[in-house]
Amino acid sequence: MPYRWSDTADPTPTLTLWPHRSLPRAGFAAVVLGCFTAITLPLYGLLGTVLLWGLLPFLLMAVGALWWGLEASYRSGEIEERLVFTDPDLHLTRRNPKGDTQEWQCNAYWARATLHPKGGPVPNYVTLSGNGREVEIGAFLSEDERKALYLDLDHRLRGMHLG
Template sequence: MPFEWVTDHTKAPDNSGAFCFEAGDPPLAELHMWPYRSLPRRGFVLFMGATCAMLLLPLSAVLGTAILWVMLPFMGLTIWGLWALLEHSYRSGEILEVLKLWEDRVELSHQAAQGTKAWDANPYWVNVVKQDKGPVEDYLTLRGGPRDVEIGAFLSVPERQQLFTDLTRLLSN
């Protein structure tokens, strides 16, 4: 799954009592989320190798003729275009959302190639809202800080439903 609980949020915390949080204490729960990559780097290498091999087959039939020089730039442009578009896809998919929950604070950071966005609020006031109408099905937002923020928009529908269940249970305590 493209999200992982770094700390076990199902166990009781080591320290108990009201507001025993001190600066520097680890969070009670920490969640990392990232987009699913359907083509890993190894698959990218295999795909590009297979594409080059398939494009070389027609070129072998015209070796030694003038048609080779007409076809060669177009095939090179095709390979370069595939390479550039897949690399762009990898760069745009380098997103990491990190949610950290303490007794008195919740933080969400969205790290992308364009920069980092951060949000924090008091967990007492934070609600997880699932909206039917939004950019994606079962659109999740955190409401309760200075502004509403989306969370996990790049996850699949079952993953967002699981995330909604986990966050609702975690923030209701």
């Protein structure tokens, strides 16, 4: 699950969310190296010919385009959301891929988690509302992960209201 709660003994529980990565950095290098190897195999038969120099730039551009595309995907996924439960407030901070941050804060007693099964930018859209504002949380998660996140958040917020 690409989100984690801090230790339960922690006096300020913190929820950290991040996008799922199906290809780790080591896999990234293996894919690019494998592609390079597969593309250069047919060139060994052309060693010593002019045709090799005619094909080589295009094959290297294909490997470069693969690397650039995967790197752009990694950069766009550098999102982190952190929800800190301090008494009596909630504080949500979102760090976007370009480095800018967005923040939201409200009194935890008035905070509500809402699951929007339809009508949001994604199915089962999760929002937090309070302090006259409604903000999204975990929009980059999968549909099942957003459902689980909603249940976790709702349970934690209800526990804060009762305790």
